[in-house]
Amino acid sequence: MTDVSSGTPGRRPLRAAVIDLDAVARNVETLAARVAPAKIVAVVKANAYGHGAVPVARAALAGGAALLGVADLDEAYELRAGGIHGPVVAWLHDPFADFRRAIGLRIELGVSSLAQLERVAAATLTSEAARVHLKIDTGLNRNGVPETEWAAVVARAAELERLEQITVAGVFSHLANTSREADASQLAAFERALAVASDAGLRPGIRHIASSEAALRDPHARYDAVRVGIGMYGLTPFGDGTTSADLGLTPAMTLVTRVAGTHRAQAGAGVSYGHLWRAEHPTTLALVPLGYADGIPRHATGGGAEVLLGGKRRPIVGRIAMDQFVVDVGDDDIREGDEVVVFGAPATGAPTADELAEASGTIGYEIVTRIGPRVARVHVGGPKATPWPDAEGYGDVDEEEE
Ligand SMILES: *Cc1c(COP(=O)(O)O)cnc(C)c1O
Numbered sequence: 001m002t003d004v005s006s007g008t009p010g011r012r013p014l015r016a017a018v019i020d021l022d023a024v025a026r027n028v029e030t031l032a033a034r035v036a037p038a039k040i041v042a043v044v045k046a047n048a049y050g051h052g053a054v055p056v057a058r059a060a061l062a063g064g065a066a067l068l069g070v071a072d073l074d075e076a077y078e079l080r081a082g083g084i085h086g087p088v089v090a091w092l093h094d095p096f097a098d099f100r101r102a103i104g105l106r107i108e109l110g111v112s113s114l115a116q117l118e119r120v121a122a123a124t125l126t127s128e129a130a131r132v133h134l135k136i137d138t139g140l141n142r143n144g145v146p147e148t149e150w151a152a153v154v155a156r157a158a159e160l161e162r163l164e165q166i167t168v169a170g171v172f173s174h175l176a177n178t179s180r181e182a183d184a185s186q187l188a189a190f191e192r193a194l195a196v197a198s199d200a201g202l203r204p205g206i207r208h209i210a211s212s213e214a215a216l217r218d219p220h221a222r223y224d225a226v227r228v229g230i231g232m233y234g235l236t237p238f239g240d241g242t243t244s245a246d247l248g249l250t251p252a253m254t255l256v257t258r259v260a261g262t263h264r265a266q267a268g269a270g271v272s273y274g275h276l277w278r279a280e281h282p283t284t285l286a287l288v289p290l291g292y293a294d295g296i297p298r299h300a301t302g303g304g305a306e307v308l309l310g311g312k313r314r315p316i317v318g319r320i321a322m323d324q325f326v327v328d329v330g331d332d333d334i335r336e337g338d339e340v341v342v343f344g345a346p347a348t349g350a351p352t353a354d355e356l357a358e359a360s361g362t363i364g365y366e367i368v369t370r371i372g373p374r375v376a377r378v379h380v381g382g383p384k385a386t387p388w389p390d391a392e393g394y395g396d397v398d399e400e401e402e
Pocket of ligand 1: 043045091174210211212213227228229230231237
């Protein structure tokens with residue numbers, strides 16, 4: 001368990017996103033058991049959804065992930081620089097990407113067009129063979145080879161394989177998660193693409209299409225591997241009210257701070273910009289030093305968001321500002337310095353990031369990925385267990401030294 005209340009007050013960072021790496025590893029184990037025999041591609045793009053790419057990648061591998069997935073090459077380089085040598089695939093490329101560097105670092109490349117395949121092939125003239133995952137657009141209409149061009153791309157890929165310039169490590173696609181019917185139509189397109197690839201003589205190492213949502217919902221979408229992001233962080237991929245707890249997953253990030261001050265307000269007092277909220281009776285207001293610059297959506301204003309403070313959930317009131325928001329604590333004895341958990345694991349009594357998202361009209365993904373730079377990332381647990389920083393200082397805060 002993460003004891004976020006221990007440590008020496010005043011030594012702890014004022015604002016911390018505490019990342020429980022054991023929760024990440026357990027979530028990966030839970031997801032792996034759910035989708036077996038399909039493998040897990042742990043998606044650690046966007047700094048592992050704000051959780052810290054290198055430590056999370058390590059925890060995911062410890063939990064049984066077979067492959068790491070990132071969007072772009074810089075993210076893959078960060079993993080390599082952090083000492084992670086296992087398989088990594090990157091799928092969203094700068095048009096001017098230097099594939100030679102990527103291939104030299106054995107980064108597997110998602111390829112979404114014939115032109116991109118040719119640029120990878122050209123890079124292999126002065127490097128070792130590239131491991132590529134050919135992406136078919138099955139109907140998401142973002143990237144991926146359109147079905148009309150697929151035969152030409154797989155023919156060229158087969159030729160490059162014979163020339164030993166590439167290995168087709170995978171064929172993949174991405175679902176729109178729109179409806180079961182729409183997903184079924186995408187899966188049918190995926191089947192057609194796999195048949196064309198097979199006819200061209202390709203034997204892709206892994207076939208993968210599902211992200212967390214389809215991986216959890218649809219056994220037919222699992223193929224050889226599933227790419228899981230949000231589930232691994234212990235948040236729900238579903239928009240239908242299914243919570244992460246329902247899925248047996250534990251939120252890995254706890255956003256915690258301290259009450260910066262308290263203030264007694266009279267009945268009728270207006271609070272924060274625009275006086276959007278007024279005290280109905282005399283009450284105590286606790287000031288929380290987190291605002292939209294730290295990733296608390298301004299849109300959560302008036303949305304019913306709560307925090308855990310003094311053992312109870314209490315409402316955020318008034319306009320959320322850049323640096324701060326206000327919590328109504330009634331007549332309870334809440335003091336400056338008391339711990340405030342904005343979101344965390346539901347078993348601790350805290351609201352979840354998914355609940356803050358709901359109050360803000362967004363999704364948990366956006367909450368955790370947008371935690372701002374003033375918030376220290378503190379990693380606890382994990383393959384190389386690190387205790388909550390105590391009297392010795394902040395330990396690994398904000399530096400993923402290995
Ligand atoms: C981000 C991403 C994922 C992970 O999606 P989750 O919903 O977080 O599981 C999977 N595949 C691709 C291509 C992605 O970009």
